[in-house]
Amino acid sequence: MSVWPMNLPASNVGLMVLRSRPACMEARRVLLVGSGGREHALAMALTRQEGVQLHTAPGNPGTARLGTNHPVGSGDVTGLIALADELDVHLVVVGPEAPLCDGLADALGERLCFGPVAAHAALEGSKSFAKEAMEAAGVPTAEHVIVRREGALSEALDRFSDAPWVIKQDGLAGGKGVLVSDDREQAEAFALSAIATSGSVVIEAFLPGEEASMLVLMDASGYRCLPASQDHKRAGEGDAGPNTGGMGAYCPAPIVTPDVQAKVESRIVAPMHAHLSAQDVPYRGVLYVGLMIDEHDDPYVVEFNVRFGDPECQVTMPLLGDHALEWFTAVAKDEVAEMNRPLETGALLTVVLASEGYPSSAVTGREIAGLDLNARAVTGQDRAWVNLAGVKEDHDGTPVSTGGRVLSVTGMSDSLQAAADLAYARLASIDLDGAHHRRDIGAKAGVQHSEMN
Ligand code: AMP
Numbered sequence: 001m002s003v004w005p006m007n008l009p010a011s012n013v014g015l016m017v018l019r020s021r022p023a024c025m026e027a028r029r030v031l032l033v034g035s036g037g038r039e040h041a042l043a044m045a046l047t048r049q050e051g052v053q054l055h056t057a058p059g060n061p062g063t064a065r066l067g068t069n070h071p072v073g074s075g076d077v078t079g080l081i082a083l084a085d086e087l088d089v090h091l092v093v094v095g096p097e098a099p100l101c102d103g104l105a106d107a108l109g110e111r112l113c114f115g116p117v118a119a120h121a122a123l124e125g126s127k128s129f130a131k132e133a134m135e136a137a138g139v140p141t142a143e144h145v146i147v148r149r150e151g152a153l154s155e156a157l158d159r160f161s162d163a164p165w166v167i168k169q170d171g172l173a174g175g176k177g178v179l180v181s182d183d184r185e186q187a188e189a190f191a192l193s194a195i196a197t198s199g200s201v202v203i204e205a206f207l208p209g210e211e212a213s214m215l216v217l218m219d220a221s222g223y224r225c226l227p228a229s230q231d232h233k234r235a236g237e238g239d240a241g242p243n244t245g246g247m248g249a250y251c252p253a254p255i256v257t258p259d260v261q262a263k264v265e266s267r268i269v270a271p272m273h274a275h276l277s278a279q280d281v282p283y284r285g286v287l288y289v290g291l292m293i294d295e296h297d298d299p300y301v302v303e304f305n306v307r308f309g310d311p312e313c314q315v316t317m318p319l320l321g322d323h324a325l326e327w328f329t330a331v332a333k334d335e336v337a338e339m340n341r342p343l344e345t346g347a348l349l350t351v352v353l354a355s356e357g358y359p360s361s362a363v364t365g366r367e368i369a370g371l372d373l374n375a376r377a378v379t380g381q382d383r384a385w386v387n388l389a390g391v392k393e394d395h396d397g398t399p400v401s402t403g404g405r406v407l408s409v410t411g412m413s414d415s416l417q418a419a420a421d422l423a424y425a426r427l428a429s430i431d432l433d434g435a436h437h438r439r440d441i442g443a444k445a446g447v448q449h450s451e452m453n
């Protein structure tokens with residue numbers, strides 16, 4: 001299956017930075033920041049390039065087998081700068097948003113970094129900043145008001161009372177900063193607590209439709225949209241239950257037809273690129289565009305993130321083939337417009353295995369059976385593999401759960417159905433007491449699920 005018109009150059013709008021040579025492969029020593037399933041997927045992608053020396057801070061047992069883990073937390077910007085200097089890495093690839101919001105890319109100075117400076121990372125760090133940027137760029141999004149005082153809250157809630165209220169805390173909240181509710185009392189209480197925590201709250205119109213995630217590699221020279229994916233944010237099947245970090249994803253997402261893709265590029269990505277390129281420092285990294293696509297196939301922005309999605313990353317990175325390092329290096333050097341590496345074709349689907357009690361309170365510290373940490377990477381067209389997230393090794397090498405989202409199993413094949421069959425079959429061989437997973441990943445894209453899932 002073809003998911004991208006092969007050999008098309010990256011889209012190329014706004015400021016062009018022309019250089020005489022293509023994005024070259026100087027970067028070999030790489031520091032990857034983070035420790036989740038997303039970072040394990042990034043580590044797998046980066047090390048497909050021969051000769052890469054991967055260093056991860058702090059990493060997990062999966063990244064440890066692809067390079068060297070260092071005991072520096074992803075929130076420790078000073079420690080990360082010192083590590084990058086000590087290792088004299090050619091490129092820093094930042095997984096999570098928090099160090100970007102805290103200025104890691106700024107503090108790296110001349111060192112190449114895949115991940116934007118803090119002034120752009122505020123697109124994720126502040127919902128009101130993101131809405132203002134969308135307004136300035138003229139991209140379609142939900143109408144909104146920013147409420148800073150308790151006294152103005154009631155009027156704002158009245159304004160949006162004909163559909164569920166959508167209330168967004170104005171700061172990083174680890175995925176817990178948004179409430180969508182029909183219950184006014186609950187909406188009011190959430191908004192008051194958000195104002196108390198972050199000083200302001202965004203209240204916006206409810207957007208009906210179906211969500212999709214578009215990951216866009218972006219720098220001053222241009223951008224390249226990767227094939228769209230779809231996350232499954234709710235804990236329960238049929239999109240029931242509480243919101244989570246993401247319980248599974250697939251790519252490509254059929255809801256993003258070529259027509260929708262063209263609208264997303266012309267109405268959202270191109271204007272955002274122009275807006276961001278006009279700032280003092282260009283955006284260099286991945287812009288995650290969270291989309292709502294309505295019944296007329298018109299896309300609206302629900303949110304921007306300044307990093308790869310987790311688990312969207314797990315189903316998108318393999319499409320970069322052996323060239324992830326080249327792409328990331330090109331972005332860090334403002335050369336993405338010159339990159340013409342074709343993406344791989346294929347369909348991917350990933351299922352997250354979560355600990356008992358996740359997302360409210362995860363039970364951890366349990367042994368995981370059927371998981372061989374030393375399994376060699378599989379290659380070929382039809383394959384399934386595991387990305388580790390909340391997993392550590394016991395003193396004797398036994399894998400033990402340490403977090404809410406423990407791991408994700410990804411299948412890759414020529415159709416989403418075949419990818420799902422591979423992923424679920426692999427997941428069935430892993431055993432963690434009390435763990436749960438969704439058995440309907442991909443259902444909206446027509447994937448059929450057997451009882452066994
Ligand atoms: P956010 O962190 O802004 O992506 O919001 C988390 C989730 O809340 C999204 O993935 C959507 O499912 C939902 N959501 C956010 N904003 C809206 C909106 N304006 N209309 C409908 N659902 C929304």
Ligand code: GLY
Nearest residue numbers: 231246309310311
């Ligand atoms: N999977 C949603 C996110 O990474 O924000």
